[in-house]
Structures are given as C-alpha cells and as structure tokens.
Amino acid sequence: MATQPDLQPPNENDAFREEVREFLAANFPSELRGKGSALAGVDGPTEESEAQRKWREAMGSRGWGTPTWPKEYGGGGLSRRQAAILNEEMAKAGAYNPIGGMGVMMFGPTLLEYGSEAQKKEHIPPICRGEIRWCQGYSEPNAGSDLANLQTTAEDKGDHYLVNGQKTWTSGGQWADKCFCLVRTDKSDKHKGISFLLIDMDSPGVEVRPIQMISGMSPFCETFFTDVKVPKENLVGEEGQGWTIGKRLLQHERTNLSGGGSLARMMGASLADIAKKYVETDETGAIADKVLRDRIADFEIRWNAFLLTARRATEESKAQGGVSEISSVLKKLGTKLGQERAELTIEIMGLQGLGWEGEGFTEAELAGVRAWLFGKATTIYGGSTEIQNNIIAKRVLGMLDHQ
Amino acid sequence: MAVLNEEQEMLRDMARDWATNESPVAAFRKVRASGAPEAFDRDAYTAMGQMGWTGIIVPEAHGGSDFGWLSAGLVVEELGKTLTASPLVATTLAATAIVLGGSEEQKAKWLPKLASGEAIGTLAIDEGPHHNPAKVAASVSGGKLSGTKAFVHEAHGADLFVVAATDGLYLVEKGDGVSLSTRKLTDQRSHAEVTFDGAAADKLAGGGDSLVEDVLDRARILTACEMLGMAQAVFDTTLEYLKQRVQFNQVLATFQALQHRMADLFGDLAMMRSAVEGGLQALDSGFGVPRAATIAKAEANRVLHAISREGVQLHGGIGMTDEYDIGFYLKRARVVEASWGSSAYLRDRFARIGGY
Numbered sequence: 001m002a003t004q005p006d007l008q009p010p011n012e013n014d015a016f017r018e019e020v021r022e023f024l025a026a027n028f029p030s031e032l033r034g035k036g037s038a039l040a041g042v043d044g045p046t047e048e049s050e051a052q053r054k055w056r057e058a059m060g061s062r063g064w065g066t067p068t069w070p071k072e073y074g075g076g077g078l079s080r081r082q083a084a085i086l087n088e089e090m091a092k093a094g095a096y097n098p099i100g101g102m103g104v105m106m107f108g109p110t111l112l113e114y115g116s117e118a119q120k121k122e123h124i125p126p127i128c129r130g131e132i133r134w135c136q137g138y139s140e141p142n143a144g145s146d147l148a149n150l151q152t153t154a155e156d157k158g159d160h161y162l163v164n165g166q167k168t169w170t171s172g173g174q175w176a177d178k179c180f181c182l183v184r185t186d187k188s189d190k191h192k193g194i195s196f197l198l199i200d201m202d203s204p205g206v207e208v209r210p211i212q213m214i215s216g217m218s219p220f221c222e223t224f225f226t227d228v229k230v231p232k233e234n235l236v237g238e239e240g241q242g243w244t245i246g247k248r249l250l251q252h253e254r255t256n257l258s259g260g261g262s263l264a265r266m267m268g269a270s271l272a273d274i275a276k277k278y279v280e281t282d283e284t285g286a287i288a289d290k291v292l293r294d295r296i297a298d299f300e301i302r303w304n305a306f307l308l309t310a311r312r313a314t315e316e317s318k319a320q321g322g323v324s325e326i327s328s329v330l331k332k333l334g335t336k337l338g339q340e341r342a343e344l345t346i347e348i349m350g351l352q353g354l355g356w357e358g359e360g361f362t363e364a365e366l367a368g369v370r371a372w373l374f375g376k377a378t379t380i381y382g383g384s385t386e387i388q389n390n391i392i393a394k395r396v397l398g399m400l401d402h403q
Numbered sequence: 404m405a406v407l408n409e410e411q412e413m414l415r416d417m418a419r420d421w422a423t424n425e426s427p428v429a430a431f432r433k434v435r436a437s438g439a440p441e442a443f444d445r446d447a448y449t450a451m452g453q454m455g456w457t458g459i460i461v462p463e464a465h466g467g468s469d470f471g472w473l474s475a476g477l478v479v480e481e482l483g484k485t486l487t488a489s490p491l492v493a494t495t496l497a498a499t500a501i502v503l504g505g506s507e508e509q510k511a512k513w514l515p516k517l518a519s520g521e522a523i524g525t526l527a528i529d530e531g532p533h534h535n536p537a538k539v540a541a542s543v544s545g546g547k548l549s550g551t552k553a554f555v556h557e558a559h560g561a562d563l564f565v566v567a568a569t570d571g572l573y574l575v576e577k578g579d580g581v582s583l584s585t586r587k588l589t590d591q592r593s594h595a596e597v598t599f600d601g602a603a604a605d606k607l608a609g610g611g612d613s614l615v616e617d618v619l620d621r622a623r624i625l626t627a628c629e630m631l632g633m634a635q636a637v638f639d640t641t642l643e644y645l646k647q648r649v650q651f652n653q654v655l656a657t658f659q660a661l662q663h664r665m666a667d668l669f670g671d672l673a674m675m676r677s678a679v680e681g682g683l684q685a686l687d688s689g690f691g692v693p694r695a696a697t698i699a700k701a702e703a704n705r706v707l708h709a710i711s712r713e714g715v716q717l718h719g720g721i722g723m724t725d726e727y728d729i730g731f732y733l734k735r736a737r738v739v740e741a742s743w744g745s746s747a748y749l750r751d752r753f754a755r756i757g758g759y
C-alpha cells in the first residue's frame with residue numbers, strides 16, 4: 001500500500017514517539033502485557049475480555065492497527081518510519097496489535113488499490129477498527145493450485161448476481177462476517193471469466209460446514225452457495241477483472257506468510273535450550289548426543305542465513321524502490337525451515353513431544369504438537385512450494401514453458 | 404546483494420570488468436599450462452596491486468586504502484567468478500594478522516609492501532589435512548621456529564609466512580630454515596608442505612588471546628567470498644546452458660524437474676549470499692564476528708558443494724570434459740570447502756559459541 005516518504009525532520013519523529021508513549025500509558029491495559037490478540041489465534045476466536053475490547057477500540061479509533069493506511073478511510077496515515085516507531089514502543093510496553101486477520105493482511109490493501117470510492121468508504125473503516133472479520137473464498141474442490149479452474153458462478157440478474165457453487169478450505173468461514181470471493185461470470189474464458197465479489201456470510205443460501213484438520217482443530221470450512229443474491233455494488237473492479245485483482249491479493253498473502261518464522265516463534269525457546277531440558281548433557285553442559293548436537297547446529301546456521309535473507313530482501317526492496325527478486329524465495333525457504341524446526345523439536349522431546357491431550361504433558365508440549373501439525377499447511381496454502389518453484393523458475397530465472 | 408555506497412559500486416564494477424576482460428577462466432588455463440608451481444600470473448598480480456586491491460583492509464597510514472571488508476569481499480567475489488588464480492586472499496589475510504597483532508615496527512616493515520602488491524604473504528596454520536587450529540605442534544625457542552605446516556596455500560610465491568606456533572602467531576620470512584615441498588591438489592593452484600627448521604621468527608605480540616581465531620575468522624569470511632563468486636558463476640553458466648540445449652525437441656529449461664532444481668539452488672544461493680555478506684558486515688561493524696564467520700563459511704560450504712555438483716550433472720557429458728570450464732569450479736570448490744573449517748568443524752564451532 002502507498003506510504004508517504006519520510007520527509008519529516010528527526011525532531012518531528014521524536015515528538016511522535018512521545019505521543020505514542022503517552023497513548024500507550026493512557027490506553028494499554030497492564031493486565032494484557034505480553035498477551036497476544038484474541039482475534040489472531042489459529043484455533044478461532046476466543047471470547048474478548050473487557051480489557052481486550054477497550055484496547056482494540058483505542059487502537060482502532062486512532063487507526064494505529066493499520067498504521068500506514070490512509071487516514072480518510074480510518075487508517076493511521078503514518079509514514080513507514082512512524083509505524084516502525086509505533087512498533088518499537090509497543091514492543092517495549094509489551095503491547096500487541098489487536099487489529100488483524102485477512103481483512104488487514106490481504107483484503108484491505110487490495111481494496112484500497114482496486115475498490116471504488118464507495119466500497120473503500122464502506123469496508124475499510126470497519127477493518128481498521130477490527131469490527132468485521134473477512135474470509136477468503138478462492139479454493140474449490142477442483143480449483144486448488146489451478147485456481148483459475150474455479151466453477152462457482154455468479155449470474156447477472158439485473159440488479160443483483162445469483163451465486164451458486166462450492167468453496168472449500170475457507171479459513172475462519174464459520175466466524176467470518178464477509179467473504180471476498182472469486183466467482184465465474186463468463187464460462188467461455190478461463191481467466192477473463194473470473195470476477196471478484198464480496199458476499200455477506202449471513203445472506204440466505206450461504207452454508208458453512210467446518211472441516212476437522214489433522215491437528216484436531218477446525219479452523220476451516222466447506223462453504224456452499226445456493227441461489228445467494230449479491231447486490232451488484234459488491235463487485236470489485238470490472239466484471240472479468242477478478243483474476244488480476246485476485247492475484248494481487250495473493251501477493252499480499254505471500255508477503256505476510258513469508259515471515260515463515262511465525263511457526264518457529266510459536267514454538268518459543270531455542271532448539272538448544274529445549275535439548276538441554278529433554279536430553280542428556282555432558283560435564284561441560286554441552287548436548288551429550290553429538291549427532292543431535294550437530295543437527296541442531298546445522299539447522300540453526302541455515303535458520304540464521306534465512307533471517308539474514310529476509311532482512312536483505314527488505315533492504316534491497318527499499319533501496320531499489322521495488323520488490324527485490326529474492327523476495328520470491330522467502331515463502332518457500334521460511335516455511336520449509338519452520339517445518340524442519342518443528343520436526344526437530346519433536347524428535348528432541350521423544351514421545352514426550354507427541355502428546356495429544358490430557359495428563360502428563362505441559363501446555364507448551366501440547367501446543368507444540370498442534371503447531372507442528374498445523375505447520376504442514378504452510379507449504380500448501382498461499383501457493384504451494386511447488387507452485388512457488390514454478391513461479392521462481394519462470395518469472396525470475398526465465399525458464400519458460402515449452403512453446 | 405548488500406546495499407552498496409557509490410565507492411563500493413565503482414570498485415565492484417571495476418573488478419567485474421577486469422575479471423571478465425583480463426582474467427577470464429582462459430587466463431587460469433594458461434597458468435595451469437605453464438606448470439609453474441606458484442600458479443599465478445605475476446603481471447596480473449602487479450595490476451591488482453596497482454588498482455589498490457591488495458591494500459583494501461590496510462590502514463591508510465601504512466599504504467592501504469582502508470576501504471573495509473565489504474569492499475575487499477566484493478573484489479574477491481568477482482575474481483572468484485572467473486577462478487582468477489592469485490595470492491590476493493592469502494596476502495590480505497597475512498596483512499590482517501599484522502594489522503591485528505603487529506607492533507608498530509612490524510606494521511611499518513610489512514604492511515606497505517603487502518598493500519602495494521610488492522610482497523606476498525600467506526597463513527601457515529594447519530599441520531594436517533583437516534583444519535584444526537587447536538592441534539598445533541610447531542614451537543619457538545630462542546626466536547627460532549620449528550615445525551611442519553601442511554597444505555599451505557600460495558606458499559610458492561610467498562615472501563612472508565604468518566605461522567601458528569604453540570604460543571601464538573609468528574612472522575617468518577622465506578629463506579634460511581624454510582623449505583617447501585609441493586603438494587599438487589586437484590585445483591592445480593599453489594599448495595605446499597612447508598617445513599620450518601629453526602627459522603628466524605618474530606612474534607605478533609599484540610591482538611590478545613583471540614588473535615589466532617580472529618585471523619581465522621577473516622580467513623573464513625574472505626574465502627567464503629571467493630566461494631560465493633564461484634557458486635554464482637556455476638549457477639549462471641548452468642542456467643544459460645539449460646536455456647539453449649535442446650533435447651526431445653525442446654530446450655531443457657522447459658522441463659519442470661530441472662526448473663525446480665534450479666529454483667532450489669536459487670534459494671540456496673540467496674541464503675549463501677546473505678550469510679557471506681553478513682560476515683563482511685560483522686567485520687566492518689566489529690560485532691558478533693565469530694558467529695557470523697561460522698555462519699558465512701558453513702553456508703558457503705553447503706551451497707557451493709550443492710551447486711558445483713548439480714552444475715556438472717545438469718551439463719550432461721560436456722560437463723565431464725576438461726575443455727569445458729565447469730569442472731574447474733568443482734575441483735576448486737572441494738579445496739576451499741576443506742580450508743579453514745569443513746562443514747562438520749563449523750557446526751561444532753557454532754554449537755560451542757552457542758554454549759551447547
């Protein structure tokens with residue numbers, strides 16, 4: 001999304017830092033220190049406490065949950081530098097950003113770019129305030145990696161579209177208020193027949209059925225549309241422009257996923273610290289099993305090289321004023337390493353690291369198992385590793401398809 | 404690629420032009436054909452000295468430019484791309500030992516000559532085929548050094564050896580008490596077993612307890628720069644080849660099995676570059692050098708190993724020929740991988756630094 005260049009003199013940023021500190025002192029409830037957002041969990045929403053609600057409203061009314069989005073639509077209107085200051089100060093105060101989800105990560109930035117004035121006015125402010133939850137209606141039973149094969153139809157009925165079809169793997173579908181959807185408005189052209197449509201999840205004819213995952217959680221659903229009436233003004237862009245808009249949204253999704261480290265961070269302590277707790281150490285305090293020690297070091301070295309790569313991608317993109325070509329490898333590298341780390345963690349813990357529920361396991365151990373299983377999704381969604389490889393080979397390396 | 408300032412960009416471009424035009428792989432073939440054990444072109448090295456590359460990390464007061472490690476690394480990387488055979492890395496490392504541990508007198512005596520390219524220096528640390536600075540038997544008594552050093556790089560051209568003895572680093576000049584026995588390795592560069600038999604030795608008394616490791620960390624990082632250049636060159640050459648070689652009526656680059664292998668290597672190469680540049684930046688900032696050096700050389704080992712292997716495979720039969728360059732990279736790769744720390748050595752060191 002567009003951000004203002006950093007033209008402010010440094011003293012102006014000092015004043016801003018002071019403003020942030022005062023805001024945090026006045027509004028961040030100390031009981032929430034070090035706690036994450038209620039909306040951000042992978043296992044669905046938990047009840048929002050009074051303190052959490054207050055904090056969300058305080059941040060939302062300033063637009064600071066979406067700090068660099070334009071002020072006129074409820075964003076913070078901050079420069080990148082100011083947003084960084086906000087982050088730094090929040091980290092110091094143990095505060096978190098209570099505004100998140102797919103609306104912030106992918107839909108908002110896309111709508112700011114492609115939406116009409118009326119659509120931006122309607123949909124962006126509630127995202128900035130953290131009031132509306134969005135879900136993503138892209139995948140279908142026969143349209144996964146080959147997304148453009150989607151068959152859910154939207155038929156032009158004059159003042160509205162009539163939508164019929166099935167979506168699947170809809171994350172958070174059972175809790176979402178609205179869905180941004182790719183639908184077919186023209187059967188004669190695979191790509192140009194796709195349109196980008198916004199659908200209210202409480203419209204008559206929308207049905208969601210949660211699907212249980214290998215991790216035991218049910219964070220995604222099958223979503224059925226049967227004769228769902230969708231007002232014409234919910235079309236984003238032109239009819240047939242859905243593929244272009246939809247792909248742009250996927251770029252935002254990948255940027256957010258490519259941290260990849262979120263999984264590793266979820267697992268907390270360093271591998272060496274975990275190992276010292278679960279396996280024997282020698283008289284010097286080193287891990288006694290030299291093979292395991294070697295594998296941990298091997299992983300940590302590559303993990304560090306990945307973190308350096310993520311930093312380099314940011315620096316290069318900033319210096320070039322465009323996306324650095326190595327950004328294309330971040331998703332595949334980060335997700336692979338995150339999974340490797342989870343596997344190694346379990347191996348270090350032995351059977352103690354495979355607890356499913358009940359007695360005999362710490363909370364962290366049980367959470368680790370679920371995270372390991374959920375983490376398998378990271379190389380599948382947001383464009384699988386194989387699809388990333390296709391993109392890197394063709395777009396970055398110029399290895400073209402057979403003509 | 405790290406974000407460079409204008410000076411660094413100019414330096415990089417100059418090194419790239421020079422390596423491409425004056426020192427392509429064909430130049431290394433000439434060096435090899437000559438059979439001279441010192442295995443480098445004196446005129447080329449003189450040119451490097453004139454361009455200031457031999458003095459990049461030497462302080463201005465001692466005849467260098469003090470441009471810093473990132474700058475030195477850029478030049479070494481470009482020369483690595485064309486397998487330029489020269490004692491530039493070896494001499495830079497000898498100079499850094501003196502910068503870190505030398506007295507004013509030692510600095511005044513050696514640094515200007517090393518910085519100008521007039522004198523050549525090299526490190527003589529290991530005493531066996533595996534890098535292991537903890538296992539040094541060479542010793543000094545009454546200012547005379549005795550011991551044997553194995554596989555000393557660029558030994559044949561060296562005027563000055565920086566030698567590890569049981570109690571630290573010493574400067575030993577070529578001449579009396581120093582004898583060389585050539586060890587021709589697969590990369591066909593200069594390596595020798597060097598025997599010191601009561602050779603006059605001048606201790607590098609400064610630099611503190613960590614001097615040897617500090618010098619070795621610089622060796623790890625600068626060698627990793629050469630490796631980065633080599634890996635980049637093999638990757639680029641292989642990609643070019645896949646784009647023009649036709650089999651089954653289509654260019655090989657259109658086969659997905661090969662596309663994905665190249666995409667994997669591209670990711671590995673990105674990690675290697677980040678790790679190597681991270682090492683150079685650590686040297687320039689002076690912060691976290693041992694850890695950064697270990698990561699840099701370990702990633703360089705891992706990725707160059709994979710790329711040099713895949714490079715030969717993806718060229719098919721032509722990759723097996725001496726006439727084609729790719730095999731030279733493979734042979735040089737294994738030599739630099741084993742120098743200043745194999746992958747296993749570096750993982751052990753990384754764990755030690757991390758306290759596990």
Ligand SMILES: Cc1cc2nc3c(=O)[nH]c(=O)nc-3n(C[C@H](O)[C@H](O)[C@H](O)COP(=O)(O)OP(=O)(O)OC[C@H]3O[C@@H](n4cnc5c(N)ncnc54)[C@H](O)[C@@H]3O)c2cc1C
Binds near residue numbers: 137139144381383
């Ligand atoms: C936890 C989770 C949450 C999700 N959330 C959402 C959501 O909210 N909204 C939504 O719309 N979708 C969501 N998805 C769906 C996700 O986008 C798809 O699973 C993904 O696009 C892959 O499609 P698929 O499952 O049909 O697998 P397929 O496309 O059938 O792929 C199967 C295997 O074949 C490989 N493959 C496919 N095509 C190629 C090719 N051309 N070359 C080489 N290999 C290939 C794939 O990489 C994969 O390994 C979610 C998925 C998961 C796991």
